[in-house]
Amino acid sequence: MALNEFIETLNAEKGYSPHTCRAYRADISEFIGFTVETEISKETDNEALFLNRLALIDKISVRNYLAWLVKAGKSKRTIARKLSSLKAFFNYLVRSGRIAASPADMIPFPKLEKNIPRFLSIDDLFYLLDSIKTDTWFDKRNLAMFETFYSTGMRVSEIEGMDMDDIDFENQMIKVLGKGSKERIVPVGKRALDAVREYRMSLREYVIPVFVNKDFSRLSSRSIHRILDKIVRDCQLNVPVSPHTLRHSFATHMLDSGADLRGIQEILGHVSLSTTQVYTHVSMDRLMQVYDKAHPRR
Numbered sequence: 001m002a003l004n005e006f007i008e009t010l011n012a013e014k015g016y017s018p019h020t021c022r023a024y025r026a027d028i029s030e031f032i033g034f035t036v037e038t039e040i041s042k043e044t045d046n047e048a049l050f051l052n053r054l055a056l057i058d059k060i061s062v063r064n065y066l067a068w069l070v071k072a073g074k075s076k077r078t079i080a081r082k083l084s085s086l087k088a089f090f091n092y093l094v095r096s097g098r099i100a101a102s103p104a105d106m107i108p109f110p111k112l113e114k115n116i117p118r119f120l121s122i123d124d125l126f127y128l129l130d131s132i133k134t135d136t137w138f139d140k141r142n143l144a145m146f147e148t149f150y151s152t153g154m155r156v157s158e159i160e161g162m163d164m165d166d167i168d169f170e171n172q173m174i175k176v177l178g179k180g181s182k183e184r185i186v187p188v189g190k191r192a193l194d195a196v197r198e199y200r201m202s203l204r205e206y207v208i209p210v211f212v213n214k215d216f217s218r219l220s221s222r223s224i225h226r227i228l229d230k231i232v233r234d235c236q237l238n239v240p241v242s243p244h245t246l247r248h249s250f251a252t253h254m255l256d257s258g259a260d261l262r263g264i265q266e267i268l269g270h271v272s273l274s275t276t277q278v279y280t281h282v283s284m285d286r287l288m289q290v291y292d293k294a295h296p297r298r
Contacts, residue, residue: 001047003028006092015181017157027085034065051098058103062086066107076110083109119249124237125150131235138214140199142227144192145211145219149243151192152176153250153268156221156243162210164200169193178269186267 007025010016016024029046035057036049062083069079083104090102120128129150132143149159158176166175167188174188196210209218224243232241251264 002051002093002096002098003032003047003089005096006089009092010088015179017179019157023081024085024088027082028089030082031065031086034068035061054093054099059107062104062107080109083107118240118245119252120239120241120245122253124239125246125249125253128232128235128237128241132231134198137199137202140195140202141211141219142231144195144199145224146228146231146246147192147195148174148188149246150250151189152186153247153254153264154186155179155247155269156224158269159211159243160219160221160224163208164206164210165208167193167196167210169197176269182269184266184269 003025006028007021010021010024011018032046032050036046036053065086066079066083069082074082087102087104087107090099090104093099094102129143129146132146133139134143145159148154148162152174154174154176155178158178161177162174168174172188172190172193173185176184176186178184200210203212203216205216207216211219211224213219213223221243228241228243232239247268251268254264254267255261
């Protein structure tokens with residue numbers, strides 16, 4: 001059916017991750033359920049009903065759905081994501097000849113406020129890393145993993161997907177498979193590499209994934225989140241920290257130390273420089289605080 005075919009193209013042609021594909025499927029399924037005015041269920045072939053009604057779906061149908069989301073209390077960011085999913089799906093239906101034009105084409109995205117990324121101070125981040133014990137191979141794995149996070153600014157999915165062959169210990173580089181299956185090379189610090197070496201030497205056997213669980217299988221993103229949550233609780237940092245916080249901290253600290261914005265863009269794997277420029281706001285905020293405190297005639 002059309003939805004399955006669309007999801008397959010996202011995976012095969014655009015290299016979207018299973019998580020992203022699931023999000024697209026959920027968004028579009030919700031719209032289909034809203035349009036055919038029935039609950040999404042295995043017993044009802046909503047997609048068949050939807051395709052039969054395609055000719056009746058217009059901009060008003062899409063706007064009614066967006067209004068329903070607003071009434072349900074969904075955030076602007078969530079609504080923007082769902083609209084993006086719909087636009088992509090309708091464009092696919094146009095390309096495959098099922099409809100002549102997309103009813104979502106001219107509908108604007110809600111205006112989003114730019115969120116300043118949450119990051120840790122250098123002192124807090126050092127305190128967090130230094131709090132990780134190294135008594136067992138699990139502990140050594142955790143230290144190696146979060147040292148690598150902070151040393152490279154990698155995404156949690158990229159850390160999850162790392163294999164030993166991706167690490168060039170001699171040249172201090174890691175080959176990263178990023179979003180859309182795009183490869184990039186990122187530098188990594190000696191402290192992180194030393195931690196990885198010590199962790200790997202403590203394993204009883206050689207395995208291809210870098211970071212593994214008790215069964216020596218690849219550690220999942222969910223498990224990485226859970227491990228970090230426990231480390232943060234144990235060291236009583238009392239601030240919310242996620243793997244993405246470590247990525248934001250890496251970029252902010254690099255920029256504050258004089259790193260070139262385009263260089264940070266390359267390391268983070270951002271397609272657009274504008275995505276990386278959000279970190280300049282963080283640095284500018286800090287700069288203004290220093291100015292306000294120090295300047296005698298502000």
